[in-house]
Amino acid sequence: MSNGTATRVAARNGALLPGASTRVPVAVVLAALLFGLGAFAPVHLASEFVLRIASGGLLLGMLALSVAFLMCQAGLVALGAASVYGGVGYLFAIAMSEWDLSPTSALLFAFVTVVLYSVALGALIVRTNPLAFMMLTLAAGEMINHGVMLEALRDYTSGADGLVVNFKGAILGMTAADLANATQFWPIAWSAAWLLGLAAYAVRRSRFGAILRAIRDNEERMRFSGFDTYLPRLVAFVFVNAIAAICGLLHVLNSGFVSPESLGLGVSTNALVAALIGGVAGSTGPIAGGVLFAFAQDQFGARGFTQLLTGVAMVVFIVALPRGVVGSLVEAARRNLLPKRGAR
């Protein structure tokens, strides 16, 4: 952004300030209404089957959010989101069954371990170029996948069979049965999607977000201007992995089962495609993309075409609709509803 644009933006913001001060509470009230409505209305209106698909979609959407955030803000595409998503579930299960941790401490243990893993992995790979980063995340994901299938770890991971996760006691007042119940799980998934979406929004709007985008656009310039270009990317990598880990924990709590499929490349590409369907730029896009993907998968998945359609969607959305569904709608709305701002 050139200096002239910056002044113009500042001037415009200044001019709009009196209006903005009344507009912001309206937006907040609307959002709160939408949040409340979304948390409770579907529970009464939708069938359990639809709720189950929708919460699955929200989980995929949150994973897509982690992929999209890194893609849009740092210009890095991660193809290994599933290894964190599934890996955290394995750790949670193993911590309870093998080391007798309570569910809450197992949850914390799994989360912290995965975050530490992503710090170590990120430290190695974020300094490479974006293409190498893409290849390396794919390789690291496959490494975790192979690791879980290792014969030597069969006692812990039970190989291709997967693990049943049936915890005793309660986490934040919810038992395993409560969490497996679609109507009780929906408000949790809905709130988590909002929280993570808002967190991503806050980070995007912060100074840190601006630095990340500047590094994405021209790393050399940022280095030359005296910025550290390594640490921000590492922090971003850890941040998105923390999102993926939360998402994976919600998944294992809900499904009560963790299998090698949840670690596989299939889940990573699904998340990527969900992000592309919704649009990678905001928080709403990827989450909505996840829900769209889940319902599309329900339509076509039974015939065994899910993977094929994943590939087709990936190509079509990148080539023809790079902003995704939500991004294109926002763009169209902006063009049609705010003609004056565009003309200025």
Place this chain on the structure above:
Amino acid sequence: MSGDKGGGSAHDAAMRFQGSSQVVRPPCLWTTSVIAPLIANSLALASLLIMLSSGLALIYGLRDVINFGHGALYMLGAYLGYSIALVGGFWVALFFAPLLLALLGVVFEYGVLRPLRGRSHIEVALVTLGLGIILGQALIFIYGGEARGVDAPAALAGSVSLYNLSYPVYRIFLIAMGLGSCTALALWLRFSTSGLYVRAVSQDPSVARMMGVNSDRLSLLVTSLSAAFAGVAGVLAGPYLSVDPGMDVTMIVDCLIIVVIGGTGSIAGSIVAALLFGFVQVAGSVFLPDLAALAPYVLLFVVLLIAPRGIGRGRAPA
């Protein structure tokens, strides 16, 4: 590409060596009877990997794009080889499958790489990933989910004895093909005009274009060449590994590791990395069979720790 994994077919092949050959003794015996087959087996595996990863490096050099669909091309080569071999035999397959793949490479160049020239390299890479998934799934749809076996041709079946060690002839043929294609590639790059142009564009695309090198025409040549190499590797893999769904994912992951180790875009680097990779994988399955599946990743991260840009002199993307 399919999501399911059969545990790594390259790794299986390395494991198969333990069953098929009588020379494996406890690992403490560092004798020629352990070392010679070990080196031969890693060369055989490396031969396939060289053909694939040098193709990847070639396309990267010209277009700054890593073709994530390369594994699917290899898989297509293997299935085409399987089908053609059923009708016309192995040698016919070895001739026609790469030819068909080269044509597909032309389609890929005109249909994907050229129209998307203006887009970011990451986006093009994602498109190739998507196309690879489509191709892999289409093959599974046509051929079904079970693994197919291909027999080695009669001339290459059986084993030879060298210094009272017996070794399968087919693997010797594989090594010869690998080294042969490697040498041919090196000679072409070193001594022909088009090879000179390819090297020039790989080193500095804008300067090479300024000097009048037509990089589009070169890219057409290189893309079809690398697809043909993928076809050769696919047909050759038939009798050595098995032809199965999931071979594309295993192979592309291995090749990407090699390309990163070799220094993205460096052909010499990727050849050295493929040799190293083959050795680590085979040695791992002999000495540490329990952990062999992780050996390549250990190699990858050790190399990255020491030399983040890989061992070769790759070029950073423009």
